[in-house]
Amino acid sequence: MAKQAAAPIERMAGYKPHKGRTIALEIVTLILFILFMMPFLIVVFNSMRSNTDIINNPVALPNSLSQFWTNLTDIWNNPTFNFLSALRDSVIITILSLAIISIFSSMAAWVLVRNKTKWSNFIFFCYVAAMVIPFQVVMFPLLTWFKSVGDFLGIPLLRSYQGIIFAYLGFGEAMSIFIFHGFIKGVPLELEEAADIDGCSRAGTFFRIVLPLLQPVFVTVLVLNGLWIWNDYLLPLLVLGANGDIRTIPLAVQGFNGAYVKQWHLIMTSTLLAMLPIVILYLFAQKYIVQGMVDGSIK
């Protein structure tokens, strides 16, 4: 509508962009952008230099590419950093947490929307209210509690995949249910009634009719939770431990950083490796990540 309305005005006024101002803006933006990207350049350049080079002159360009290879093999084979196993653990934890958060939250949100009872309103209110609770106020008792429950059930919840994934479900679902709830309210009931009349079971109605309609809001939930879980430091630190067998990428980076006297060339190489997976993903899924972040904020 806006475009249609704009067209005649453009013609009427002989609308044309101001050339001089645009070029000035382009220069300002470019300078600002280079400043913003500088830290990444610093990481890349210093991953290609030796520690002595860096200490002698921190602001210099790398002089040989072979040093990059040396740093990369050093950090790759470093048992404290152990990038491959950290990457594997981060991928396992992020993907499984996202899967159960999105499935269970959408199921719960659907039931809460479609049942107009006092109970469903109360449960939904609890989820919304719980969004205020900061991690800090539950983190210490959570550890004691997870330890007791794990001992009781015989399934360890600390230092285990199942424990941290379960914790992510608990911390991620309130916001996810809230987002799904808002979306499902707008899904017409007629579709579900038709499926009901055709003899589709309640579960079948959800998985075959409702779930496919939720695709756009799945993007929001996956992006918001995904970026958070992938980069989270405090929950893995507490639940998995700083020196446990399972270590996510942020734990590995911080563990390596604290293990030795500062070896900046290797630290820079380790941060480069830690940044790569998410930046590569962003190159391919940029549209979805940006859309998810914007939709999630305006929810």
Add this chain to the structure above:
Amino acid sequence: MTSKVKRKLTEFLFLLPSLIAFLMVIIVPFILGIYYSFTDWQGTGAVSQSVGFANYAAIFKDAGFLHSFLVTLLFTVLNIITVNVVAFIISLLVTSEIRGRNVYRAGFFIPNLIGGIVLGLVWQFIFTNIVPSIGSSLGLPTLSKSLISNKDTVMFTMVTVNTWQYAGYIMLIYVAAIQGISKSVMEAAEVDGARYWTRVTRIQIPLMANAFTISLFLTLTNSFKMYDVNVALTNGGPVAMFMNKPVQASELLALNIYNTAFKYNNMAQGQAKAVIFFIVLTIFSIIQVSWNKSKEVEA
């Protein structure tokens, strides 16, 4: 009748996983947490003695905590200003007629993809090596030493890193709001002879009120809860004097809570601090909700 029972059962089973996780991860630890803050809890599951408000009385005499509280407020206020000003300027630039604006939009968001631990380390390198090196070659005494180990400039480094990381995200929200303004309104103003700055201040900014509210509160809670950049960049240091006692100059609340429990082994006082932290955040949320409500009434 049986189909109705089956239906109810399915819906109950749909809710169950979310409810169990919610109870186990949020509700029980939250209640335990409130309870522990009134006891001499040692961080184990063992029965603890009630101490009334002793923990709360102790933390309000704790110079480290009070300093941390003030520093967190200062950090939050500074951050709200810098993040939103930078984000707004960038959003104006990348919605103008410049070439490559989509690339810039995507690029400015990149710092937000990467976790605080990794970014904190990168910027620690910049502030301890790159900046002093440039500073001394330019003959600037304040920049020749690390800005992180100086108690008067350490807050500046924290705000810089957080602004760099967060501005790209807030920019996306502003860009979405600017794009939501009908083009014809802006062009009509231009035809009427409104200059660029008039159009920004008289049309864009008033029409973006909602985006400003969202961004304000997002930055507020994000800054107030800041933890991982704090750990990786400064880890709380250096030492400063407050109420005639040595305190950590850049130790924000989240880090202070963690350190109270694990560095100084005082779980009960750490928990009491976390409860205060929760109460402050709840007050912020109540202000936000009532602010939004009053906006709705006006509209």
